[in-house]
Amino acid sequence: MFFFSKSSSTLGIDIGTSSIKAVQLKKENDKFILESYGLVNVYYPADSAAKIDVVAQTANVLRTLYERSRFSCKRIIMSLPSNLAFVSILNFPPMSEKEIQKSVEYQAKKYIPLPLTDVNLGWQILEEAQPPKTPSKLVTADDLAKMPVLLTAVPKTVINNYVSLAEQAGFEVVALEIESLSLIRSLIGEQDMSSILLVDIGAKSTILSVVHHGYLWATRHLSIGGDTITTSIAHSMGLSFERAEQMKRTSFQEGPASPAFGVTRNVIEIIKQEVQQIIRITENQGKKISKIILTGGGSKLPGLIEEFKNLSPKVETGNPFTQITRNPQVVDHLNDMAPQLAVSVGLAMRAK
Ligand SMILES: Nc1ncnc2c1ncn2[C@@H]1O[C@H](COP(=O)(O)OP(=O)(O)OP(=O)(O)O)[C@@H](O)[C@H]1O
Ligand SMILES: [Mg+2]
Known part of the structure; x- marks a missing residue:
């Protein structure tokens, strides 16, 4: 082989x-x-x-x-x-990545003390609100109610x-x-x-x-x-x-x-x-x-x-x-x- x-x-x-x-x-x-x-x-x-x-x-x-x-x-x-860098956690209701992209830009204005045109914006869905990858990883109702997203701006x-x-x-x-x-x-x-x-x-x-x-x-x-x-x-x-x-x-x-x-x-x-x-x-x-x-x-x-x-x-x-x-x-x-x-x-x- x-x-x-x-x-x-x-x-x-x-x-x-x-x-x-x-x-x-x-x-x-x-x-x-x-x-x-x-x-x-x-x-x-x-x-x-x-x-x-x-x-x-x-x-x-x-x-x-x-x-x-x-x-x-x-x-x-x-x-x-x-x-x-500016780093914040934002909480969203569960939504699609496309919807997050729009909401992140809107929300970011509240958290970043610079015009958005002057920063490179990055975001990453934090794992907690995602469906469990394995049956052993339990997600509570609380976790599903919000979707934490890590926002970074440089x-x-x-x-x-x-x-x-x-x-x-x-x-x-x-x-x-x-x-x-x-x-x-x-x-x-x-x-x-x-x-x-x-x-x-x-x-x-x-x-x-x-x-x-x-x-x-x-x-x-x-x-x-x-x-x-x-x-x-x-x-x-x-x-x-x-x-x-x-x-x-x-x-x-x-x-x-x-x-x-x-x-x-x-x-x-x-x-x-x-x-x-x-x-x-x-x-x-x-x-x-x-x-x-x-x-x-x-x-x-x-x-x-x-x-x-x-x-x-x-x-x-x-x-x-x-x-x-x-x-x-x-x-x-x-x-x-x-x-x-x-x-x-x-x-x-x-x-x-
Ligand atoms: N053996 C040692 N004992 C004590 N301190 C040490 C030792 N070796 C290195 N240091 C200290 O580590 C520091 C440098 O660490 P490091 O290389 O992580 O910093 P840096 O990345 O250049 O700094 P920063 O992240 O603040 O920009 C110095 O203050 C130096 O005195
Ligand atoms: Mg260093």
Whole structure:
């Protein structure tokens, strides 16, 4: 018997405020294989008087990363930071997709603070109101009475900037996706029927995403992240950013003996309070959060997971590579980088 393998590669690129991450996956007979990956730190001077062309500089970094990591695919999928998108859940009575399309546009005007001509609108019916796929999945009368639809809107100026950056770097953008959606794909999957809170601790921001039945239900953006801790340590102790970063990384392990412990704990405490609040709001809506998944470079802080252990849902660090075949030689290196690569893995997995 002959099997004809169908394979194609996709490169997922996540441009963060502190680093650019890229992952190339090949899909072969419905399985993903890791072909290559790379991460490069970036630094944007806060002083806008420096007048650097951020787009041209980022395009250069992308080109270098492409060559250094030996990627071979020029067709890319890029992430859009969740704070640049408007995300809302709208409830409709059960209706056809054509009717939804019309109603979404009408309803969107109420939720999006920009003219609809200035945004790219996307929508997705959330699963709850659909007929059960299997007899074991029960749908209550309540579920049938409303059809929740996820509405996303991204300003066209944002999309144009990303497309022009990619073109300058020599790529063709096949899709752009809000980063929370990429994280769901790589860390949870659409088959998961529970309610989960994803906590992506980046450099400058932390994104909380409530995921229910594999779909995004709510997001919250906090303007604090790993670099907030580093900058506070640097300022309070008169240290360079690099030295403060080193102190941050050992602060939880050393505990109160570390001069950076208090600052680190204060920032983490703010994130924890927001986590508790979003869990309360979600559970008041009848969705019990079964698990908190930490991701993003900030979640690599040694001892951080223990700080979250006193919250009631169990806490774990997400692994975006569970569904991906990897070369055994890179597994250890990948495990260390995994929290930072979760968005780009999810982007590359989007390929059909
Ligand atoms: N081992 C580590 N221990 C503690 N913090 C770490 C570690 N490794 C990386 N970080 C922190 O992770 C952060 C960068 O994470 P990440 O690459 O996810 O951010 P980003 O995507 O560039 O930022 P953002 O999403 O906010 O734009 C930095 O603040 C860095 O200090
Ligand atoms: Mg990020």
